[in-house]
Amino acid sequence: MNPFVRIMRLVMMLNWFMFLYCTWFMFVHFLERGPSPITTTTDDFKGCKPHAVDFRKSFGRIIWRLNTKIHGQPLAILPAIRLIKKNFRFLSTGSPIVIELYGPSGTGKSYVCELLAESMFYDGLKSEFVNVLDGEDLHLQEEQLSLYTDELRDYLRGNLTKCKKSLFIFKHTEKIPEELFHPIQDIMLSKMGGIFLFTTTESSPIVSEIYAHLLTQGTEKRQMNFKHYERALRKPLFNIGERLLFLPMTVNELKMCAVDELAKMGDTFLTDCITESIYKRIPVDTVGYTNMTCKEIIQVTRYVVIHNNCDIQQ
Known part of the structure; x- marks a missing residue:
């Protein structure tokens, strides 16, 4: 065989070997690296500094704390972690993150809100970028609703203009007048960013009733899923977001x-x-x-x- 042809075949084999090696190396490197990291830029925290924490540094911390500090809530924590992994990188696009937390009092809803605040901002719930509205504190007369609705819209817009990662926690939403949800939805649709958490105990009696009934039937807590509790959960406040369900504790x-x-x-x-x-x-x-x-x-x-x-x- 012509020596030149032999050399060309050898070169082609070496090139093919190098291609396979590089492909294998990149594949292994991808597996070791895991999923893409949460991507944040300086602009994401523009206006939030110096009291904000870069979420790339706190992401692992909040996942660890949710897994170790919130006990016995798989129908809440697993969806929360999935939502965080999926959506926090998109805050820079202006899409809001909306989470509704259902369940009896004392099962971890407020604690999840606190963990999220602490993981995002150095001052936690005391940060100027964390805003809490408690339905139990609202005592509005009918004639005050219109004025308060406009004030709430301006308040939300002002905070998000200053910091697009502002965190808003609405507690006891079952006691918040329905009219006040209109400005909140308007702000969400305006794509200004923000993280909105809504906690409620409204369905707690039914949740506890279903939970106790499932136990008597021999269904263990780890076997329960959202389908068991469909009749206990009210319609979502908004058409976007995730619903987390907190169950009674063992x-x-x-x-x-x-x-x-x-x-x-x-x-x-x-x-x-x-x-x-x-x-x-x-x-x-x-x-x-x-x-x-x-x-x-x-x-x-x-x-x-x-x-x-x-x-x-x-």
């Missing part, structure tokens, strides 16, 4: 809440005497259902510690 999950609180107070309080005294105060029925919340067990924990109450009798 005894073991309440114990984890208590341990978290004891850890905050110091390791010296993590004794068998103290923990047993706390656990004995968790009411449980025959199927293992308890209507106690994480917020309530934290109060019990503080009481036991403050009074050094190690009497484990009921």
Whole structure:
């Protein structure tokens, strides 16, 4: 065979080998790198500085805290993490992030809002870029609604003009007049950005009823899904966003809440005497259902510690 032809074939084989090697190297590198990082720019936090945190640095932190500090809420935390991974990189486009949080009081809704605020801003809920409106604090007369509606629209627009990553938390939305949701929707449609969180306990009795019924049927909490609770959830406030459902807590999950609180107070309080005294105060029925919340067990924990109450009798 002609030596020239042999050389050409060898060169072609080497080129093909190099192509395969480069392809394999890039594929392995992609797998190791994982999904694309959250992309933020200086402009994303323009106006928010110096009190804002670059979300690229806090992204992993909030995922870790949601997974470790919120106990027993797979129908809330998993969708929340998925939403954060998917949408936070798009804040610079002006599309708002809208999350509605449903469930009984004391199951973690407000805590999720707090974690998000702390992960985005150094001052957390106290940041000037975090805005909280509580429906329980609104005592508006009919004639005041029109004026307050205009004021709310201007307030939202002003904050988003200053910082497109402004966080708005609307608590007890079942007590907020329907008219006030119109300016909120107008601002969302104007593509000014912003993160909007809406918490409500409106459907709590039905959620608790369904939850207890599923337990009596032998359905474990980890087997439950949104379809079980469809009749408990009202129509979304808006046609965009994600709905998170917080369920009543199990005894073991309440114990984890208590341990978290004891850890905050110091390791010296993590004794068998103290923990047993706390656990004995968790009411449980025959199927293992308890209507106690994480917020309530934290109060019990503080009481036991403050009074050094190690009497484990009921």
